[in-house]
Amino acid sequence: MSKKILVVAGDGIGPEIVAEAMKVLQALQADGSIDVSIEDALIGGAAYDAVGDPLPAETLEAAKASDAVLLGAVGGPKWEPLHISKRPEKGLLGMRAGLGLFANLRPAILYPQLADASTLKADVVSGLDIMIVRELTGGIYFGQPRGVETLPSGERKGVNTLVYTESEVERICRVAFDIAMKRGKKVCSVDKANVLECTEMWREVAVKTAADYPEIDLSHMYVDNAAMQLVRAPKQFDVMVTTNMFGDILSDCAAMLTGSIGMLPSASLNADGQGMYEPIHGSAPDIAGKGVANPLATILSVAMMLRYSLDAPAAADRIEKAVSQVLDQGLRTADIMSEGMRQVGTAEMGDAVVAA
Ligand code: NAI
Numbered sequence: 001m002s003k004k005i006l007v008v009a010g011d012g013i014g015p016e017i018v019a020e021a022m023k024v025l026q027a028l029q030a031d032g033s034i035d036v037s038i039e040d041a042l043i044g045g046a047a048y049d050a051v052g053d054p055l056p057a058e059t060l061e062a063a064k065a066s067d068a069v070l071l072g073a074v075g076g077p078k079w080e081p082l083h084i085s086k087r088p089e090k091g092l093l094g095m096r097a098g099l100g101l102f103a104n105l106r107p108a109i110l111y112p113q114l115a116d117a118s119t120l121k122a123d124v125v126s127g128l129d130i131m132i133v134r135e136l137t138g139g140i141y142f143g144q145p146r147g148v149e150t151l152p153s154g155e156r157k158g159v160n161t162l163v164y165t166e167s168e169v170e171r172i173c174r175v176a177f178d179i180a181m182k183r184g185k186k187v188c189s190v191d192k193a194n195v196l197e198c199t200e201m202w203r204e205v206a207v208k209t210a211a212d213y214p215e216i217d218l219s220h221m222y223v224d225n226a227a228m229q230l231v232r233a234p235k236q237f238d239v240m241v242t243t244n245m246f247g248d249i250l251s252d253c254a255a256m257l258t259g260s261i262g263m264l265p266s267a268s269l270n271a272d273g274q275g276m277y278e279p280i281h282g283s284a285p286d287i288a289g290k291g292v293a294n295p296l297a298t299i300l301s302v303a304m305m306l307r308y309s310l311d312a313p314a315a316a317d318r319i320e321k322a323v324s325q326v327l328d329q330g331l332r333t334a335d336i337m338s339e340g341m342r343q344v345g346t347a348e349m350g351d352a353v354v355a356a
C-alpha cells in the first residue's frame, strides 16, 4: 500500500538539502523499491512569511495524515526579532507536540572514511555506530511546578521539576529495546539513580520492561559516567536510552565525536510509528543559497524514515550503502573535505548518491 510522506523544507539550506533527498526518494520510487506519495507544506520562517504562522494548521493536519514527515531545517537571522511565539523554531516544537513524538532517535555514526573529521583519535572513534534514544515529551523540560517566583525576602526562587510516569519510561525503553534487537542487542540505560528518585524508578522500570526482551543485554550507567565513557571509549555502546535532558546533552556530545554535523540524521517517533525525520543541523544561514551544504544528513534521514516509519528496511540499507560508496569514491562537500579528496557541491553529492 502506498505510504504518504509530507515534506517540509523550511528555511536556509533546508530547501537545498531536501531537494537532494527528494532525488533519492524519486529514484527508489522509479525503480519500484518503494511506493510513496509525496506532498509538501510550509513550515518555519517560510510559513511565517507566507501566512504569518510558523506552523500553519494545514501543515499540522497534513502531517497527521502522513506516515512520515521529512524536515529540512528552520530559522535564521531574518526572523530573530520576532516574538518567541512566532519564531520559526516554534514550527518544529509544534510539530513534535502535535504529533506526540516522544522518542528521539539520534544515531552517532562515524564512517571510517571520515575518521580524521573527529577531534578524537581515529582508533577511538573510527567506525563508531551508536544510537541514542532520548525521551522527548516528558521529564524536566515539561514537569510542573515550574517557573521563577519572588520570595517575601525579595530573593527569587527558580523551579523545574523532573517527572516521569512508569508508562512513559516503559514506552521509551521498549523503543530502545526494539531498535537494539535489530542491532547489537545491547542497551545502556542512563540515569542518576544514586541521587534522583525519579530516575531510580526509571531504572526499575527499565529492568522490568527488559524481562520481555530476554536477548537484550541491559546495563545501567549514571549520567556523569556516561559522559566520561562517551569520550573515553564510545565504541563500548550500542543503544543508549535516557531522559529528555540527559539525552539532549549526551546526544549532542555523541554527535560531535563524529566531527561532522552535515552527516547526522535523526528521527522522532510517536506511539503509532509515525515519525518526523530531519538532519541534526540547523538552517546554516552562513552557507544558504551557495549550493555547498552537505545533503547527506538529510539523505540519511530518509533512510531512517524508510526503516522506522515506512517499513522498507531494504531500501534504507541501499541508501546507507550508497552514501558509504560515494565517500569511498572520495567525494566530499566542503564541511567534510580533506586532502586528496574531490570537493563537490550539494547537487553533485545528491546525484552521486542516486547513481550509487
Ligand atoms: P547550524 O547547524 O545551522 O550551523 C552550524 C554550523 O554548521 C554552520 O557553520 C553551518 O554552516 C554548518 N552546517 C550546518 N549544516 C551543514 C551542512 N548540511 N553542510 C555543511 N555545513 C553545515 O546551527 P546554527 O548556526 O546555530 O543555527 C542556524 C539557524 O538554524 C538558527 O536560526 C537556529 O535556530 C536554527 N536551527 C534549526 C534547527 C532545526 O531546524 N532542527 C536545529 C538547530 C538550529
Ligand code: MG
Pocket (backbone or CB within 6 Å): 248, 249, 252
Ligand atoms: Mg540539543
